[in-house]
Amino acid sequence: MSTFSENMEKAERHLARFRENGVLNRIDGELVPAAAGAYFESISPVDLKPLARVAHSGAKDIDRAAQAAKAAFPAWAAMDGSKRKKLLHKIADAIVERAEEIALVECMDTGQSLRFMSKAALRGAENFRFFADRAPTARDGTSLRGPNQLNLTSRSPIGPVGIITPWNTPFMLSTWKIAPALAAGCTVVHKPAEYSPLTASLLIEIAEQAGLPKGVWNLVNGFGEDAGKALTEHRDIKAIGFVGESRTGQLIMGQGAATLKRVHFELGGKNPVIVFSDSDLERAADAAVFMIYSLNGERCTSSSRLLVEASIYEEFTAKVADKAASIKIGHPLDPDTVIGPLIHPEHEKKVLSYFDVAKKEGATIAAGGTRHEGPGGGCYVSPTLFTNARSDMRIAQEEIFGPVLTAIPFADEAEAIRIANDIDYGLAGYVWTADITRGLRVSDALEAGMIWVNSENVRHLPTPFGGMKHSGLGRDGGDWSFDFYMETKNISIATAPHAIPKLGG
Numbered sequence: 001m002s003t004f005s006e007n008m009e010k011a012e013r014h015l016a017r018f019r020e021n022g023v024l025n026r027i028d029g030e031l032v033p034a035a036a037g038a039y040f041e042s043i044s045p046v047d048l049k050p051l052a053r054v055a056h057s058g059a060k061d062i063d064r065a066a067q068a069a070k071a072a073f074p075a076w077a078a079m080d081g082s083k084r085k086k087l088l089h090k091i092a093d094a095i096v097e098r099a100e101e102i103a104l105v106e107c108m109d110t111g112q113s114l115r116f117m118s119k120a121a122l123r124g125a126e127n128f129r130f131f132a133d134r135a136p137t138a139r140d141g142t143s144l145r146g147p148n149q150l151n152l153t154s155r156s157p158i159g160p161v162g163i164i165t166p167w168n169t170p171f172m173l174s175t176w177k178i179a180p181a182l183a184a185g186c187t188v189v190h191k192p193a194e195y196s197p198l199t200a201s202l203l204i205e206i207a208e209q210a211g212l213p214k215g216v217w218n219l220v221n222g223f224g225e226d227a228g229k230a231l232t233e234h235r236d237i238k239a240i241g242f243v244g245e246s247r248t249g250q251l252i253m254g255q256g257a258a259t260l261k262r263v264h265f266e267l268g269g270k271n272p273v274i275v276f277s278d279s280d281l282e283r284a285a286d287a288a289v290f291m292i293y294s295l296n297g298e299r300c301t302s303s304s305r306l307l308v309e310a311s312i313y314e315e316f317t318a319k320v321a322d323k324a325a326s327i328k329i330g331h332p333l334d335p336d337t338v339i340g341p342l343i344h345p346e347h348e349k350k351v352l353s354y355f356d357v358a359k360k361e362g363a364t365i366a367a368g369g370t371r372h373e374g375p376g377g378g379c380y381v382s383p384t385l386f387t388n389a390r391s392d393m394r395i396a397q398e399e400i401f402g403p404v405l406t407a408i409p410f411a412d413e414a415e416a417i418r419i420a421n422d423i424d425y426g427l428a429g430y431v432w433t434a435d436i437t438r439g440l441r442v443s444d445a446l447e448a449g450m451i452w453v454n455s456e457n458v459r460h461l462p463t464p465f466g467g468m469k470h471s472g473l474g475r476d477g478g479d480w481s482f483d484f485y486m487e488t489k490n491i492s493i494a495t496a497p498h499a500i501p502k503l504g505g
């Protein structure tokens with residue numbers, strides 16, 4: 001493993017091209033500035049200094065990209081699935097080759113620590129491989145027999161699609177959305193988040209260098225309210241795969257109404273981790289700490305609500321507070337760092353504001369609760385634990401999206417379930433108990449799309465990923481992704497000369 005100073009030196013080398021040339025759009029295989037010639041500045045959360053000038057695109061750029069995606073669609077959709085599979089594996093190989101570069105750039109753009117980002121690039125490659133392997137069978141369907149009829153279903157790619165991604169772990173999330181779209185035979189217009197646009201440029205460059213035909217994948221940078229909105233409103237874009245805040249999902253649903261856009265939403269979360277007194281407390285504490293403080297707490301599936309059985313509440317929260325206090329905060333490229341700076345000063349302000357909210361609401365700050373003076377002077381926040389909280393407090397209801405955990409005691413199983421479900425969100429849940437029957441019973445009662453019992457979030461790509469309630473619409477993973485990116489057609493064939501009702505004559 002490289003040292004901190006070696007990482008810094010390598011990161012600077014990889015960032016130089018962005019500092020010099022900025023971040024452009026990539027449409028129909030060409031690197032192009034925004035049509036209006038406008039740029040915005042992207043800063044690093046480490047030192048708040050400019051990283052790159054980024055194309056500030058609007059409706060014209062989106063239209064150009066949508067036209068390119070539309071023109072490329074027939075040939076890409078018609079390409080044999082096995083050929084698409086080969087190409088997508090080549091992209092995965094190229095991601096692995098450039099994993100270090102991707103990770104270093106991602107760290108400086110997002111503030112995420114290298115210990116996690118080095119794996120994120122490799123997971124991105126795995127996403128491509130997983131869907132690549134399924135490309136040859138994506139169009140397959142089933143046959144269903146009726147009386148005197150044989151029904152055949154088959155799927156075909158829906159058309160050019162828009163992918164809109166958030167600023168947290170942008171590289172991995174972009175691959176998660178784009179790989180299945182390409183494997184299904186769709187062409188893509190990608191609009192990455194304005195706070196962390198750098199690795200989306202690397203990703204499309206890698207794909208085109210690996211041989212992806214021009215126009216199959218197009219990248220348009222810009223803000224949500226102009227480039228993002230235009231993408232969701234474009235009539236040639238048949239579906240929108242969106243990852244971001246619940247409020248933005250609501251806006252997109254409205255924006256897409258006029259063109260009856262198919263939408264897939266992966267939205268916010270405020271996920272409960274329920275700890276019963278019979279569980280392995282050390283493992284449960286490690287998992288809760290990992291799920292809230294890794295990735296700076298900027299993670300949709302973070303275990304941000306800790307529900308602890310009253311009899312062990314003091315002991316367990318003290319354990320979590322101790323662990324939180326010993327987590328290393330530091331520069332993202334320092335190999336020892338766990339928590340780096342939050343994405344942006346605006347987001348830091350939002351996260352810090354909850355410390356006052358907690359005090360006003362009468363909760364106790366058992367760990368953290370302060371800004372941290374970290375290297376570079378960026379947006380560092382210390383890992384924080386609120387105790388003596390109630391479910392009706394804002395700190396227990398709102399997605400803070402930082403290294404901030406709210407711990408609530410519960411008396412019994414029924415109360416644990418009631419508190420866990422007493423929220424608009426429903427993305428993930430975690431249950432810790434030695435009684436597997438209870439684990440199953442509680443999981444069954446939780447209003448969330450994904451539950452892990454006696455485990456932190458361990459992803460298995462064939463399983464469905466997504467949320468209920470305000471946390472999302474639809475599922476990704478396995479075949480679920482293809483269901484979204486493809487149309488299903490049923491063909492019904494008469495197998496015998498059945499009686500047809502005669503009307504007239």
Ligand code: NAD
Nearest residue numbers: 165166167192193224228229244245248266267268269300
């Ligand atoms: P955001 O909703 O602010 O932005 C996400 C993307 O949407 C950005 O690219 C943005 O430019 C774009 N956008 C904003 N307004 C738009 C509009 N009106 N029309 C079209 N596009 C628009 O989210 P964020 O702050 O970047 O990301 C953090 C959020 O993402 C959190 O709520 C987090 O929970 C969620 N998230 C969810 C998952 C999941 O799988 N459920 C995964 C990661 C992040």
